[in-house]
Amino acid sequence: LAKTTQPISMDSYEGQEVNITCSHNNIATNDYITWYQQFPSQGPRFIIQGYKTKVTNEVASLFIPADRKSSTLSLPRVSLSDTAVYYCLVGDMRNAGNMLTFGGGTRLMVKP
């Protein structure tokens, strides 16, 4: 499975746009990029997934450059409730085992 590297922590203020970048230099052809959010004492929650270019849903956007060696999760106009740990995962989840390998994640702190 491709190894991912994310910043350990980030600070932001309410109303700002937050961009969290994940590096995955050895991503394989069949790998997808998935982001999860986790609040303290809760299980992770799926945010968004993509393969290339740009994906947008109601909560976030995911930007993936042509070489796919990195990806950026964009959270528009964050609020205090967006304070959480964000995990970037890379892999072909369709394979037997459907294994998710979580790294250390990025701890986002949103301040008032």
Added chain:
Amino acid sequence: ETGVTQSPTHLIKTRGQQVTLRCSSQSGHNTVSWYQQALGQGPQFIFQYYREEENGRGNFPPRFSGLQFPNYSSELNVNALELDDSALYLCASSPAGSYEQYFGPGTRLTVT
């Protein structure tokens, strides 16, 4: 639609004892995965069950075992508990071949 549920919420065991954790998957999901999350770290994949068969395993010793039942609910059993087994144990369910996993709230296990 009922989400993923886990029981018990909290558990305290003594080193050397055995423990069974339970998970009810989301309706329509036939794949269940178990993760161990130590404090301050990302979840680590233990194993996955698909149609009552183990379908992939992470780097955990054989004293970690599991079962999946015909209704797709699952159990995680840990024998000969060690202090390092203290963690949040997460269960996640998904439809077969899906990239998106739905996590339960977890069981907090403390081994003394």
